[in-house]
Amino acid sequence: MTPLLALLLLLPQSAAPDAASGALLDQRELQAACARLASEHPREATILPLVETPGGRRIDIVRIARGELQAGRPAVLVVAGLDGPQAWTSGVALEAARGLLTSPDAEVRRLLAQATLYVVPRANPDACEARFATPLAETRASVRGGDDDRDGAEGEDAPGDVDGDGLVLQLRVPDPDGEWLVDPRDPRAMRKRDRAKGEVGTHRLMPEGRDSDRDEKTGEDPLLDVVLNRNFPQGWREHALESGAWPTSMPESRALCDFVLAHPEIAAVVVYGELDNCAERPKVRDEWPRRSPSPSEGLPAADADAMAALVKRSAVKFSGRSSGSDAGTFQAWVQAQRGLWSFHANLWSLPMDAEAPKVEGAPEPPADLAEAGEDAKRLRWIDREKETARFVPWRAFQHPDLGPVEIGGFAPYALVEPPQAERARLAGEQARFLASLLRELPRPRVARFAAKDLGAGLLQVELELRNDALLATRSEVARRTGGVRPVRVRLDLPSDATRLAGPAEAQLDLAGLGGKAELTWLVRGVDAEDIAVEIDGPQLTASRVEMEEAR
């Protein structure tokens, strides 16, 4: 079997792929799947176009909501397909949304009537489309036009399929100055040399490609450069080519930011991508420096606790790890600057905990043999699961620029994309997680609203607000950054009444799990029945509560 053929087995088999099967969806199939969801649930699912990408692809948002869309109805934003190699998460997001829509559970139905779900199944279609291209290459970048080697020419030395097998793999070049050596535990696996142990490298590893500009580097000037999820303001790394000219210089990142800003009802954000803050309780940071720290540097304890508690309540098992830093990511911006409740899940990576296969009669490896490197551990899982298409054995090749080399290694997407059956399971779990999140969105209510007659027409008015949900009306970060506005309360009196004491208008926050806020006024010239309060907030439908009804 050729490697390409083997890899095609990872791809969807059916002629009409569907998110329901956990299939991978290219842009056209994804749009069809969104349209189908909207036509199957015409009252609940609506497609909102967000922006067109530089590659001419449209990013859509699927809005899921039952009933009236009044202002302040709280919302959760789900973003998938943001990191190029994570094209498969689009299907998970869409299928999780479908799971909620079709759920027979009365509580889920009630939650969708109270809150809105905005699903961006593929925030980065330009980069994700590489998943469906030939030759197949794994890429995170999505904007053309970086002159990485600054020779005035762009993309003249892009990674490419040199041997014509349809896959862009790796080149292994014998080199005594190289940084890599063959893992003694598994001759297929490469391991970085350990300088501290005095190890000597034997090979160089490079992306498969030509060295057309003869600078002895292959693939150093790819066609695609700017990485969408490095193009956001928080922790943006200036002068790095992948960051883009400035934060939000790409239409996709700007449109995502603008959508969040235009929808202050979004209380929480869920991102399926390369970062993870669900598997472990987020790091806590006590000091708040002058300049804004990244979420990965730590959150206020109250926020970290609430997030960990929510994940625990959902009973969904997260096991991912962040791969890479959160600098310049969408997740970092929504969390550290907007202060939204933000859950990032790296839903799958190729496991490294498979047991070494025990071969009958094989000699025990010598005790002083170094522990298997990461790649050797990954190969154990591949062997056990018989996912052989995920690794292409090294084979000799006469490179037109470099001479004799070997081509092989992990297939594109092999390390980040779960088997198909796993994808369907993950979608089911995420539907459960989203339901939990909707359930725990802050929901302030009037717990007490009463007037005490102090005599001579003087009334002492008392109001108590309460939030029984797990999440506070504002995270601690939001209180510090002002990214979310507080709940607003205004006493409403007839025009001939007088407010003698107490605020004309109050802004307040309610902690989670029964957090309370109390307000007191002195008024006269009004009957208790005619007193009301107006309450509104960014994630709270404006309401007017009369004392009459509060009793």
Added chain:
Amino acid sequence: MIDAIALALMALAASPQDAAEPRQGFPGLPTGFRPRVEIAWNRFYDDVEIDALMARLAAQWPKLMREHALGASVEGRPLRLWILGDEASGTLDDKPAMWVDGNIHGNEVQGAEAVVYLAWYLLENSESNPEVAALLKRASFHLLPMVNPDGRARWFDEAHNASSSRTGAKPTDDDDDGRFDEDGPNDLDGDGHIVQMRKHLPGQGTHRLDPDDPRVMIPVPPNDEGRRGDWILLGSEGFDDDGDGRVDEDGVGGYDMNRAWPSMWEPEHVQRGAGPYPLHWPETRAIAEWIVAKPQIAAVQSFHNMGGMILRGPGAEGFGSYEPADVRVYDELGRDGELMLPFYRYMVIWKDLYTVYGGFVTWTYEGLGILSFTNELWNDDLMFPERSKVAGGPLASGDKQRRWFDDKLLSGAGFVDWRAVDHPVHGKVEVGGWRKDVGRVPPSFLIEEMLHRNALFCIAHAAAMPEVSIEEPQMLDLGDGLKALDIVVRNKRAIPTRTAQAKKHKLGLMDTISLEGKGVEVLAAGVRGDRFRPDRIELAERDPAVLRLEQGIPGRGEVRVRFYLRGEGRRAAIWWRGEKGRDVRREVPLD
């Protein structure tokens, strides 16, 4: 004899200095010249008038000035960029350009006039003054008089004080109540000025009137034998429009477009006014897109008010220091500026003024590697030939100076005298104070001096942009058909073709020095480190016919290169190419 008289008369007619007809131009000399476009430089113009002035100049000098529509402001006012330069002498995109803007802060109005004056001065003198003519041939100017025309228009048209209308006009919820721009200042007496409010409370106040000048409120000293004042101050003219208990807490806009640029940008809670992400507002984004797309921009000047400052970055201590080689050029231009601009000081923003994250000129240097200044126009030290700071003297305090100046030199026109009005909460109050055009802008008769000195500071900066030449090449025949060609590429101006910041962060394309010729084969080449020892050479690793210079050509300096070549070719061309200077070509005979 007759012949001699006729000759003398002819000589007289040919000598422009003595001609009866004034010459075109306006070099700053008071006789013998008449500008083609008369502009009164003793007043300020609103946004429409500023555009009209620039359009008049463009109509007069269509070959030297053209308009580019950069975009539109939040309220739809055009952002009109004006490009000046002599296109007949070569395409402008190949020449170094200087960006000059003003009025990013809507109330800091004189920046726009400074940009118009610069255009006017350059154009008026484009024929009569050889220095100006040469500058317009080798460089260009990108002029945006008003970054924030909305803020300017509102400052002119609406009731304001000297400091209000700094913002742009995008509705912004300043007070976190979900409503936008619902509680701004209120012009209680409808006179077009937002001034101070005071209330008469005999025996219960914190202030009393200055016995010498009842316009002035004097705070009652803490130990004044228990006596109290007769007045209280109630702040700026306004009331609580939205009934939330706060006064004037959410006016138009509420942000700062000079905190919105990508380098060292910080969000709103760290840097007030920064907005939700860099370049959020259309004015800022349009400018950034333009400047990034124009790598020939080699100098940047931005005009603000006030204080008399020539500012450079860093804007925040956390940046560290600018590159020493660039600081030397900054210092040279800045110190020259201090001499050209009396009472102005050359300062570093964070160190000598205050911390600014996400400033414009810090972005153009830190992000793009362009030497950039902000001038804070107008220093009120210029109101007096000599300050009289004698304690108890008539000009001992800033406030007294201002009143004295207003009385003696403006016949009291700058002060809005106190008058009684009704306030919805405070009842009977008085409003009064300084007009909006007092304090941050000069009085009319000092405007022209401010504009002229600052325009000429820009011209000095522009003149320092790179000018590259290739000196007479030296050929050595090394025998067996091998030749060595020594070339010196020189930059006669102070600004390097690539700043140290550009070099450090690999910004933009490297300069190249190349040898091109039919039948010429370049075997090796490199940059020489020593003019006497040819072995001290940094050889090109690949493609020796095109040498790439990350460091560019230093300011007032040179780069020496050597090409080793062979071949049958008789002639070759040496090229220096760079983003921030005119490409230079020099023919070299090879036999």
